[in-house]
Amino acid sequence: MEINQSASKIMQQANKLAEFTAMEGGLLRAYLTPEHRQAHQQIADWMTEAGLQVWEDSVGNQWGRKVASNPTLPTLMIGSHSDTVANAGKYDGNLGVLLAIEAMQVLSDIDLPFNIDIVAFADEEGTRFNTTLIGSSAVAGCFQSNWLDIEDNDGISMRQAMLDFGLQPEIAGHDQYTKEQLLAYLEVHIEQGPVLESKDLAVGVVTAIAGAKRYQFNVRGMAGHAGTVPLDLRQDALCGVAQMISSIEYFASNHDVVATVGKCEVKPGAVNVIPGEVNFTLDIRSQDQAILESSCVTLLNQLEAIAQERQLTFQSEKIYQAEAVPCNSKLQQQWAEVVEQQTQKEACLLHSGAGHDAMVIAKIADIAMLFVRCEKGISHNPREQVMTSDVGVALTCLVEMVKKLAVSG
Template sequence: MTDLKLSAESIMTRADRLAEFSADEGQLTRAYLTPEHRAAHQQLAIWMTDAGLETWGDSVGNQWGRKVSPNPTQPTLVLGSHSDTVTNAGKYDGNLGVLLAIEALSLLRDVTLPFHVDVVAFADEEGTRFNTTLIGSSAVAGRYDRNWLSVADSDGVTIGQAMEQFGLSPEQAGMDARQPSDVQAYLEVHIEQGPVLEARNLPVGVVTGIAGAKRFQCQVKGMAGHAGTVPIHLRKDAMCGVAEMVLCIESYAEQRGIVATVGICDTVKGAINVIPGEVHFTIDIRSAKQALLEDSAHELMQKLADIAKQRHLALTSQTIYQATAVECNETLTQRWSNVVEKLTGHTPCLLPSGAGHDAMAMAHLAPIAMLFVRCDKGISHHPLENVIVDDVKVALDCLIEMIKTFDTPADSILAHHFKH
């Protein structure tokens, strides 16, 4: 087989090239249904063709390539990740997984398999332009929400209008969804976006599941007053109440083994010499265990209500986002663990993903499994996001080996999946 180190170096070069398709000079920003989206997918299509794949774009702007089986006796295996980015992004989030899949199929060009293998570059995982996430993968999984078509960007352009400008038909969006009986599994390779693998000095890790999330918008109201004339014990200081709430959120999360973050905190009409009368803040709560997420969110909001009551403040909150935790398939997770141990000689690191991925949507279609690649200092969604070529080589080796494990006629991975 071709030297995998050379293939890994080629992937790094292609990541550099893909990063040039950006809306912003000097930084990487590539959003859904933009000229940069089109240009990046045109480049991916060229690389897919070079790898011997049949290529096409689908109804929502995802880019596909297929390694065609001359005699497919099993459902299609799908590999992929996303090609869109956040604002001022790094080069590897999402994009690395797409490039690894293309290179893996290029190296398997002369290997005949009893199933088609598809690679997909999902068009909108991040939601940078329209504040919607997982549009590309949701459409493939048969969960396209027609209400998305009326969602507008900051310029007032709706997704439906943007699709028409892009050359797509809004009426056809999601109509080419895959059927569960036609897909045997979905595999995604992704940078870890965290520091665990680096701390353990391991190139790759096997994902056990993807955390669910709940997000809340909270408002705390007290009484504004003069900063010099109202004694401390007579104040209803909304900011002091929120400060206590933030520390409560931090300590509670640590006790329960979840993560919780206050990402935004704003004083409404605040001034340097005024006691804060109203403060708005957000909470992001995540756990890989859905039951724990639900219980924790309920209990935590009750604790915040108690703080408000003790301080004679009014607390209101709205749930603004929720995503259900998704478990990776146990059989595939074990299979990938075996591959990692075989190729690296290390006991595989099993870890959950605290970030969302296209695999969350694809889990509604097929069994899913994910492989994480170590990233420098765990940095992601930032220009300093980085991976090293030796780790990319290991990930490529593992992906190729994982694809080969499906080449067993008696092995229809999960019989229960096809009964649905």
């Protein structure tokens, strides 16, 4: 089958996967749901058609293996995730899974010196249990048993959901891989940003995955009557938070970080009452872990100083952290060589501001990622779109990368 036909096939398969949804008029596929089961059965069927041996692991990840006749090297793992956020697009995660399967179809008649394990991770987004990267964490040997007690919005624990799905929660993550088993991990993913489109490039090579920290802040002042308390006697929590948010934006624009205040809850929330309490969040990221750490310390000190100046109380809680992960430099170079050979253009090197399964698999293997251009950088949105021709380029690059690793080890 020609690459263009293969690319069209992948686009049709993405449309098919989008049918497995719990959302009326949109796409939502969460961990350990009927839609998860339906999608993975379909993925397993496609894996079988590509000549792969298929199985489901202890946490519900779907696997397919291209078996080498005489493997002399550790296993090459290629994958991405099959779950989605609410009201999602068709390509985030899913495109990488489909590209990996189709690459095995293209390589079906070629014997390689290693086994290739294709994986569709069952949970990367954390949509149901608000614990991200469950699938890859189990594979990397860092599944936490206390996750089994986390409940979804319906009060169903992960333990019970696993039992309902037909899994055995007591052995979750016990079938993890080790460093000795793996040659490398490759992941193809839509960029989820506008850089490649701005450069008119189909694909780009990822240099690192940004680390992230998330905080929940509580700021308290004094609620009061909007008409009777003079401005100079107020302890307005929202005005203090407004200054804090401006400080966050200014800091991020002058340092190598991105920072976002995504949630802000004002209490009591009445039009004629001075805000007495505000809860807000901060998401801060950098591809350089040292910069991320120092930035968080500096910013928290700045926010505390603003609160003291305005006679407000300030409390902070770190609710999430993930360390920045560099992609393997040798694999980066190899993929850049493939990209330049296939596109006749200099490879674009860029980091990922979003988290990916690769950042967890990096605990047990060298990782490399290839980004695919997406329209206007839109993702986590029904308007998420990729071009069939770009999918063809990504498929060719993945196939050639596998061939290159077969020669170089």
